[in-house]
Amino acid sequence: MSAYSRTRRRATLTATAAACALAVTLAGCSGTTKSDAANETKEKAANATADPDAPLKKNLKIAFLPKQINNPYFTILDGSGIDTVKELGSTAKEVGSSDAKASSQVSYINTLVQQRQDAILIAANDPNSVCGSLKQALAQDIKVVTYDSDTAPECRDAFINQASSEEIGRSQIQNIAEQLGHKGEIAVLSATQNATNQNTWIEFMKDELKKPEYKDMKLVKVAYGDDDDQKSFQETQGLLKAYPNLKGIISPTTVGIAAASRYISGSSYKGKVVINGLGTPNQMREYVKDGTVEQFALWDPKKLGRLGAYVAAALASGQITGAEGEKFTAGDLGEYTIGKDGEIILGPPTVFDKNNIDDFDF
């Protein structure tokens, strides 16, 4: 036993010494730092040319990869997209994981590449995590379109933005400020910490709040409900406990706003704390009718899915390549022009209240 432990002690000593030597050697070298890596950025090969008169191909294979499946918003969006693809004479499907994690999207992209899809539409959970796999897809001439939440531009052909981020972010503050008379503490209940779109909107919200007319308003906290109903519900509860003077909550996510409204409608805060944000009419109808929520906004996800289908088909048919200035027609949605960095904007969001909510069913 003692001989054994002596050998082991010697082994430990050797290992430690080796590790130290390694560390010292490495410290000696200058090593690879962030500034070195910055010089390595690669440009997307722009080898294709657009032919606006090319007919839309049929029998294309198109896949929708949402942030998570069974999320009501994406179910509507992808469902409408799949229907549109079918109208265009091609086939489409929705795949994905039930958790909103970037890592689960990667294995789905890999299998979609393996299945030789013609186009992949993805709402990225993390702008960078999925990039490597998407580049693999692009390398095999699979068209990649991001919707709802973008990746780095070199990892996809086009990005369909539901509305201009600036317009959404600023209008959220403008709407709630009007409801609150430009006074009081507000909080934001977002989705996941890394959701690209949410974070961009929040930046614009903060910027809007810097204007003098909002001097009596204060953003006290950005909470994250991870697009999980239960977590969003608890975060709302936590916000109201932690900030007794809270006058309003902006939840720019359909899961968050519904959970927050559910909590407030059953609490003593009903009628005292204003909820605004982005939600779907079907989820929010009861809270609008019972007076918990006065108004909220959203673009029509059905139109977004429809536009997604047209963009994917147009890319796969060679009508567009994703370059700035190219034009294409998305059926009854009309003509669109591709903006900077391949961005296509659906249009301004709609505000829903008790007067118009019954006109929408999604």
Place this chain on the structure above:
Amino acid sequence: MTAFAKYLRWDTVVGVLLVAVFLAGTGTTEGFADTANLSAALNDTAEIALIALPMTLLVVAGQVDLSVASMLGLSSALAGALWEAGWAFEMIVPLCLLVGALGGLLNGWLVTRVGLPSLAVTIGTLTLYRGLASVVLGDKAVADFPEAYSQWATYTETVPGTFIPYPVALFGVLAVITAVVLHCTAFGRSLYAIGAQEDAAWFAGIRVKRIKLVLFVLAGFVASFAGIVYTLRYGSARADNGIGLELVVIASVLLGGIDFDGGRGTLGGAIAGVLLIGLLGNLLTLNDVSNEIQVIVTGLLLVASVLTPRIVATVSERRQRRAATASA
């Protein structure tokens, strides 16, 4: 009878299942047996497979470490924060590994010196390390790691002449070393002894506490290394990287026939368990089987892995008793 029982060991069953999944995939699914697909599918299990090695040793010794995925996240967050601060990547790696070893040391110290059960300790440090990760990097995501290193971690670059990505190759080397240590050395045998009967092992002169401490340090070390691999593979350092991964690792190890009570199981079984979950998931995804069904399939396999050895044991025990009464 004895020969029959010998082959009915659960880890053999898992190995057979693995081969069956592979053959079924090759036969039925276009693209499954493609080297690109296998590279991607194998690489997707890289972190799970790496952490499964020390986890197997721990579970054999009757311990468990639930903080590994949080350590992965902490290592990733730390790498991201230092990279953003302009540190050289070659310096970040050893520092992260050191933090991992220290985290493991804390786990081991609480288990062996304070005498707390490993389940309770590592539930605590699971939260602690994840919290530290959030402190280190906040809600940011750091990207733009050096292309050369990211290439190394993704499946696009493989060991020359094979379709094996580097993280998987590295896992292969470590797996062989771990297998030799577990099955061919006194140290390995002492793990089984500790797992089977800790007190007896102690009376037999095995330095139980020291060995357990080493195992926890090893687990923290490997988890932080997996954190680096994860960060490079996804090109994104985040505090919430790998959330929930600890359960996948433990599930794979248990699926591979390592007894959660300790003292039983083989490393080959554990590795087969990891690969089975990975390849089965890939096969089901290729066939457009929905995520919910995949989760159910994995769950059923796990229940089977826990139940089958018990059923086999009960059946053979009854047979022996019957044989004994017949001869008496």
